Amino acid sequence: MNSFFKQFCPTDTYTRIPVSPKLLTFSFFGRPSNNLGELKNISPKKILVMRYMGMGDTVLLSPFIKKIKGMYPNSEITFVTKPSVVNLYETCPYLSKIIGYEHNGSIGSVLRFAKKLRSEKYDLAFFVRFGASPWYANLLIFLSGAPFRVTYTEKVDDLKSVMQKDYDCFYTHLIPGDKKEVKHEIWRGLDILNYFKKDSAEENYTPRLELWTTKQDELFIKKLRSENGLTDGKTVVLGVGASTKKRTWPKERWEDLVGRLSNEYPDHKFVIIGDKNDVEIGNYLTERFARTCISLCGLLSLRQTYCLLKYAKLYIGNNSGPLHIASAASVPCIEISCHPLSGDLENSCSPARFGAWGVPSIALRPELPMEPKCAKGCIENFPHCICLVSSEKVLFAANHFLNREGASLQ
Template identity: 30%
Template sequence: MRILIIHTAFIGDIVLSTPLIKKLRDTYPKAEITYLTTPVGASILRNNPHLTHIIEYDKRGEHKGVKGFWLIAKKLKMEAYNLVITPHRYLRSSFLTFLTGAPIRRGYDTAAGKFVYNEKIHYDKSKHEVEKLLSFIPKDEGKRYEIELFPSGIERERVDELLSNSKKNIIVLAPGSKWFTKKWPLEYFNELIRELKRREDVTLVIVGGKEEQLLNIPMYEGMIDLRGKTTLLELAEVIRRARIIVTNDSSPIHIASAFPEVRILAIFGPTVEELGFFPWSKNSKVFQVEGLECRPCSLHGGDSCPKKHFKCMLDIKPQLILEEIEKDLESERV
């Protein structure tokens, strides 16, 4: 049995697909399972023991344009897959699925180019994204599949160095997002930092990509700034060691969900839990403004508030998050 997963979406989407990988391995224990994704997606999937191969589809580099597309399509055709599963709902992924020539091609019934799939999976908007993905494998024994990430010894050693001076209680702050309206106001993050820096039992760690390096965040003695300094698996290892993470509705939510001991405090503004991307971890709490008529304003957020008031974020005050953090710190946890 040769199985291919095609998923070239955002980092969070790739992380959310790891329960599907495990379910595939449980269902087909002797199968070769290959995952085709972007180079960034490949970096977060490394070391996954349930995958046989990872293929990097570099849409902006080696496989750019029509020539690059046909190059990757030819490679997939030669692999002679028995089953192709494509959670990505874009036309390019659907067309690529068709060109594999696999006898079983499974995709969502809402996908662009859905006609290429001979087995269509209902896209149930009411379900969490993990549950949607697990529906690609009909076998259901009522088992809950968890998000899984696998930092290696190399990542652990690197993080040992980065966090060498940290105290027992690490609080990770993830202020970034690709979309402006998904960002909790920076002044709120900074106010939270000013309050927490007074505690002697806490180390604050700021994480994010190179884009977040532009954010004007005050750095106090004892804080650790890792923006733009970690790979994705190093970031996962940093989060694994945290007691608490405060994050916008972005990929750190899903990365943190791989580690059940980490308390996730997730801030949802323009998006809502019903869209299916809330934390999969049970050790989490979502902060959002209930009863706001304009929520959700979109699936991904946007560059500005359509209503010009931005109440969905401005009304989530730093004191709410601070109280939750202090309550957790005062609780008895092993």
Template identity: 25%
Template sequence: MLKKDKVKKLFIRESNWIGDAVMTLPALKALREFFKEAHITIGAKESITTILKECGLADNYITIPHPAKGLDKARKLKLLKECGRENFDAAILFTNSFESALEVFLMKIPTRIGYATDGRSLLLTQAVPLPSNLEEMHEVEYFSNLIKNIGIDVDDDELRLELSKKDKEFAESFFKENNLSNKLTAIIHTGTSTKERQWHLERYAQVCRYLIEKYDAAVILSGSKDDIEDTNKVKSLVKGEIFDMAGKLSICQTAAIIEKASIFIGNDSGPMHIASALKTPIVVIFGPGNHHKTHPYTKPELYIQVKKEFQCRPCKQRFFKECSPAPSGKPECIESIEVKDVVDACDKIISTLDLNPKQNRTKL
């Protein structure tokens, strides 16, 4: 158990994935409230620290590249040594990796707390056992459970992501300049962590065409530079008002666009969890992922999960060792999801929207 009067400087090693980082928000809020007098530093890769900064849950942010692209071992050790000079009293790890535990060990932080995963228990001073109901526990609850094990209650589990005035103004200008304020706007994120989890791009294009033809919707494609080829393909298959913004926006600008959009459509991904934290209605496509653990953590009326049940689902995502691929090369659990399944879910969500342009949100 951590005693608040003993911790003057706390280091939090955040997740390396945007979706996971968003799902730590209730735990971060509880830590901030418990350690009101402490100086809290969050360490993570740049995209994570950027999206969290406006939430006011830490005093300082340190960028720790992961994976260490172009960062040799000597430079990484130098960075950790510099971090160690901060003389942190304790570290809490929301990561599960051995490498992150080694980082805080090398920073010589005396108290190091995290889950007993990836053979790293010897590097931690308190290795928290994994929950017995791990496969049914949502990731928000998983992260909250970690700090509950050190005597800190999480009384408020709502996801709340704050955006800067600058990013909100950017989104406002984007909508105004493109005459989107009076239209149904659908933001579609085709990207996933692995190609096997990604729904077919041609099917995304059919969803775009459906929304444009039925609702005169404006479609916004989001993504990083890695997604440009995919979004270009989707756009090439669609006639109508479609904005391909992949690789053109920062993560915070993307979040601001998501907040203003009428509906978010995409695979289980980081931007989907951003949409969840911003209360944007969601249609999420689940293939091999575990929907119990990573479904949108928001009001039930704000999302629909599109999924098909298979005995092997959710899998360990060691693709095609536990199942055979469909002719397309995709797992059957993602292959079997048809365009009709997704557009039906879109229709259901859209039917609940107040399409008053000043408030494209569900009728709650």
């Protein structure tokens, strides 16, 4: 059973806190009240928000941040996240402070940072995550000392109930959720607020992703576009990286796709983006297709990536953070997904939960898993089921978005 759960979760998420949550919580505060009615009339001066996950999850949090600022316009809101994604929210107008916390694997690290949080005297704290999450992030919310601490109950799915048994004790108020109702992760965040402070005027509200830049970011990208001949309507951005290997389309497929695109669209530029781990494939594709291909892997900040994407005609990439940055930039998206059509809709790779949002898009997925063991979702730690998505299929979808005559996704 343990090996099964490890296939779906990073090590730091799977590892349980080495102290009983029940013992900790009863020692400090006693049993949680979970009276959601208490939350409807509070007027917090300081609010702590945490979603200690990756780039994509952080982008998807922007509607939550905007809404909570609208609910409590006079409150100071602090967002705690990973240092690697702080750049995305440094210029967010809805936040008073953003803090990057790097967990080093020790309880001491958690306690030292918790002391800093506790000194801020937060009145209300949210952990915005439906599924399983790192133990230390949950513990930090508890140790922040906020008298009201809100999240989804550990009972929302089977995986979370095993991995985070008794973590409900860290919170004073729990959102029940509905594990039978599949929702995009954006709605899962907003439902936390809707549950105890429903606004009837927003019943037809459609959330929109937001990101924010500086003048320096915009000028940097303006210069970069000029130097590399990136013109409006002729730029396609390719996101070749991903946080896990199973989500990464193989280099050979990218090579075939870029070759085909270069032949069919010789007047376009194909810009490769990714982090330092993607430099090798970016350089390889640039060497193979020097006339049409440019690699910016490891060269852009997250905000600069967003600035660049605002000028793109199309984004093609794996199920990873840049997909959501492209959505925020209002760019049509083609997602190359490892999640088979037969897969569990609640899987962390499912487009139903983590797909492109608010833009024309298509998720290209394997019709069947590579092996029966991947029927609910790819469980390997290398490119596996995603290899069943052909470059021909991606090219066909690209032709549709690039307005090739006669192309159709139907």
